[in-house]
Amino acid sequence: YQTFEGDLKWDHQDVTYRIINYTPDMEPSLIDEAFARAFKVWSDVTPLTFTRLFDGTADIMISFGKQNHGDPYPFDGKDGLLAHAYPPGEGLQGDAHFDDDEYWTLGAGPAIKTRYGNAEGAMCHFPFTFEGKSYTTCTTDGRSDNLPWCATTADFSIDKKYGFCPSELLYTVDGNANGAECVFPFVFLGEKYDSCTTEGRTDGYRWCATTSNFDNDKTYGFCPSRVCTETAVIGGNSEGEPCHFPFVFLGKQYDSCTSEGRGDGKLWCSTTDSYDDDAKWGFCPDQGYSLFLVAAHEFGHALGLDHSNIRDALMYPMYSYVKDFSLHKDDIEGIQYLYGGKTGPDPTPPGPKTPTTTPYPDPDEPTTTTTAPTPVDPTKDACEMTKFDTITVIEGELHFFKDGHYWKMPSESNGESKGPFSISERWPALPAVVDSAFEDILARKLYFFSGNRFWVYTGKSVLGPRGIEKLGLPNSIQKVEGALQRGKGKVLLFSGENYWRLDVKDQKIDKGYPRYTDVVFGGVPNDAHDVFQYKGHIYFCRDRFYWRMNSRRQVDRVGYVKYDLLKC
Amino acid sequence: WSLPLKSVFVTFPGDIIKNMTDTELAEGYLNKFGYMNTVQRSGFQSVVSTSKALKRMQRQMGLKETGELDKSTLEAMKRPRCGVPDVAN
Numbered sequence: 010y011q012t013f014e015g016d017l018k019w020d021h022q023d024v025t026y027r028i029i030n031y032t033p034d035m036e037p038s039l040i041d042e043a044f045a046r047a048f049k050v051w052s053d054v055t056p057l058t059f060t061r062l063f064d065g066t067a068d069i070m071i072s073f074g075k076q077n078h079g080d081p082y083p084f085d086g087k088d089g090l091l092a093h094a095y096p097p098g099e100g101l102q103g104d105a106h107f108d109d110d111e112y113w114t115l116g117a118g119p120a121i122k123t124r125y126g127n128a129e130g131a132m133c134h135f136p137f138t139f140e141g142k143s144y145t146t147c148t149t150d151g152r153s154d155n156l157p158w159c160a161t162t163a164d165f166s167i168d169k170k171y172g173f174c175p176s177e178l179l180y181t182v183d184g185n186a187n188g189a190e191c192v193f194p195f196v197f198l199g200e201k202y203d204s205c206t207t208e209g210r211t212d213g214y215r216w217c218a219t220t221s222n223f224d225n226d227k228t229y230g231f232c233p234s235r236v237c238t239e240t241a242v243i244g245g246n247s248e249g250e251p252c253h254f255p256f257v258f259l260g261k262q263y264d265s266c267t268s269e270g271r272g273d274g275k276l277w278c279s280t281t282d283s284y285d286d287d288a289k290w291g292f293c294p295d296q297g298y299s300l301f302l303v304a305a306h307e308f309g310h311a312l313g314l315d316h317s318n319i320r321d322a323l324m325y326p327m328y329s330y331v332k333d334f335s336l337h338k339d340d341i342e343g344i345q346y347l348y349g350g351k352t353g354p355d356p357t358p359p360g361p362k363t364p365t366t367t368p369y370p371d372p373d374e375p376t377t378t379t380t381a382p383t384p385v386d387p388t389k390d391a392c393e394m395t396k397f398d399t400i401t402v403i404e405g406e407l408h409f410f411k412d413g414h415y416w417k418m419p420s421e422s423n424g425e426s427k428g429p430f431s432i433s434e435r436w437p438a439l440p441a442v443v444d445s446a447f448e449d450i451l452a453r454k455l456y457f458f459s460g461n462r463f464w465v466y467t468g469k470s471v472l473g474p475r476g477i478e479k480l481g482l483p484n485s486i487q488k489v490e491g492a493l494q495r496g497k498g499k500v501l502l503f504s505g506e507n508y509w510r511l512d513v514k515d516q517k518i519d520k521g522y523p524r525y526t527d528v529v530f531g532g533v534p535n536d537a538h539d540v541f542q543y544k545g546h547i548y549f550c551r552d553r554f555y556w557r558m559n560s561r562r563q564v565d566r567v568g569y570v571k572y573d574l575l576k577c
Numbered sequence: 578w579s580l581p582l583k584s585v586f587v588t589f590p591g592d593i594i595k596n597m598t599d600t601e602l603a604e605g606y607l608n609k610f611g612y613m614n615t616v617q618r619s620g621f622q623s624v625v626s627t628s629k630a631l632k633r634m635q636r637q638m639g640l641k642e643t644g645e646l647d648k649s650t651l652e653a654m655k656r657p658r659c660g661v662p663d664v665a666n
Contacts, residue, residue, distance in 0.1 A: 082660060084660070086592070088657050089656065089657060089658075089661075090657075090658065090660040091657050091659060091660070092659060092660060093659060093660030093661050094661065108660075111657075130593035169647070211641050231662055244591075245589065245592065246589075246590050246591030246592055259587075269585075270585060270586060270589070271586065271589075272586050274656075277589070288589075288590050290589055291588075298657065305658075306659055307659065310659075310661050315661070316637070316659070316661065316663045318636065318637045318638070318639060319639075320638075320639045325640070326610070326637070326638075326658045327653065327656045327657070327658045328656070328657045328658055328659075328662075457656060
């Protein structure tokens with residue numbers, strides 16, 4: 010294996026990605042799944058996690074493009090270059106681009122996930138027989154509405170299982186119409202169109218209006234590839250149009266795709282009855298390139314791996330289709346050289362999607378009486394609390410404060426909360442309600458805030474209570490609701506929709522504050538009643554929920570304090 | 578048996594003209610994937626000879642290191658691949 014010059018890698022483990030656009034060759038949900046599986050190849054062998062973002066800037070921005078697609082490295086039409094990606098870093102770094110002049114599948118011919126019908130979205134089964142005839146593509150046979158369909162088992166006559174194939178009559182991809190189907194005819198620049206068109210675009214993508222008049226409504230979408238239906242062509246100058254059989258080429262008639270006229274042996278066809286007259290053509294679909302395999306390779310680059318010279322390694326530069334893929338030892342050694350091995354639980358087999366936050370147990374279901382640690386005062390079980398006065402990290406452990414008590418959550422992930430403990434036993438000067446607290450690790454001091462007063466503990470000795478205006482905070486503040494250590498002796502103090510930056514050494518608020526919380530920390534509630542830092546993430550709590558923000562200030566999870574932090 | 582049809586090569590409109598000679602294809606490939614120009618760690622840019630560049634490519638691809646543009650090397654250059662260079666520059 011090779012890494013990039015300087016062992017470029019991400020400086021965080023929670024890597025984010027965003028899919029900017031889709032190829033029309035596959036159902037969007039299939040593309041989502043292929044990318045998710047490609048990331049799983051790497052998260053299975055490292056501590057890395059991959060979270061999908063749906064807007065804003067992610068670490069790995071994934072897009073499809075043709076030829077010149079916005080960076081200095083143009084693609085080259087069908088075959089040849091399939092994709093490329095950049096090593097980890099800001100901006101273009103870390104991004105992955107896929108050549109959309111390729112025919113993207115799962116590597117073994119058309120990958121068609123059906124819609125509607127009675128097969129619950131099952132994949133087409135090719136070949137399938139219908140009324141005694143064998144089909145290797147979708148067909149409109151047997152229907153009068155010209156909708157392409159396929160069987161999802163080998164014999165429709167026996168199983169009667171079917172679904173509809175990608176068609177612009179059913180849905181569109183990307184655009185601004187949320188997937189609405191095409192409306193034919195539609196008007197564009199005063200002209201009527203009865204089918205998808207590439208008019209008005211230079212990138213060759215086929216599109217349509219989703220109302221009868223684009224000039225008025227400006228709503229549109231891209232047409233799914235019908236390559237599975239009537240052998241729609243790829244590339245050429247008629248992308249997505251169906252082959253026309255028979256067609257005439259150099260005076261000869263052809264009833265199927267041919268490589269005649271080409272030196273590279275690729276199969277092509279005319280999309281009108283005469284190539285000699287119209288010169289409209291495209292390549293015939295082949296097995297296509299596995300989006301999963303190519304993406305797994307490109308994401309290897311986006312994580313910091315360069316090419317390998319081991320022929321069977323995923324990071325080998327050349328594409329070769331593998332049916333049952335598994336990561337080569339060379340790839341594993343390479344990625345673990347950069348990020349180390351998997352620390353968490355063994356990868357679980359892909360099961361039904363579990364929500365990122367555990368749902369409340371159904372109140373009607375008998376809750377299993379686990380042998381919970383016997384709390385000091387059983388009526389004070391942390392799991393019974395819906396909201397805490399404050400949550401903060403002290404000596405590396407999460408502390409949950411509520412009404413004169415606190416609980417501790419050990420830092421190892423499978424620990425259970427301990428407590429309750431009495432606040433006044435450990436910190437006698439403090440009142441029952443603590444609004445926020447933070448640890449000045451360097452000076453080994455603990456700051457506690459309650460109302461408009463604060464206390465500073467150094468070991469057993471305490472300074473306070475003193476008024477928060479001593480720190481330069483306005484005495485209009487009712488209470489300090491959160492504290493975030495920002496390194497270099499700075500702490501952010503949150504109250505209402507504002508926050509201030511405290512210079513701990515000078516015990517003074519820095520100039521230029523307050524600032525609005527939601528301007529700087531976009532995506533979190535601006536009435537959070539608690540803000541704290543834990544394991545490299547910032548948590549904003551409101552009611553029973555928390556919003557988790559990563560080091561690049563992106564909200565990457567919303568969950569339940571009770572289940573995700575207290576592990577109830 | 579009819580005489581083999583004299584293959585006529587047609588330039589297809591919109592096709593990415595790839596009808597280039599093998600030598601042109603090879604030079605383009607060696608340049609594009611970083612085999613020709615190597616930037617030494619010292620930053621010194623050196624242009625290696627085609628033969629040396631071919632040997633480096635043949636080693637990377639696990640081919641016989643002949644330094645010649647032989648059939649297997651040419652075939653490897655025509656195979657679909659990732660666009661990221663092989664020689665990290």
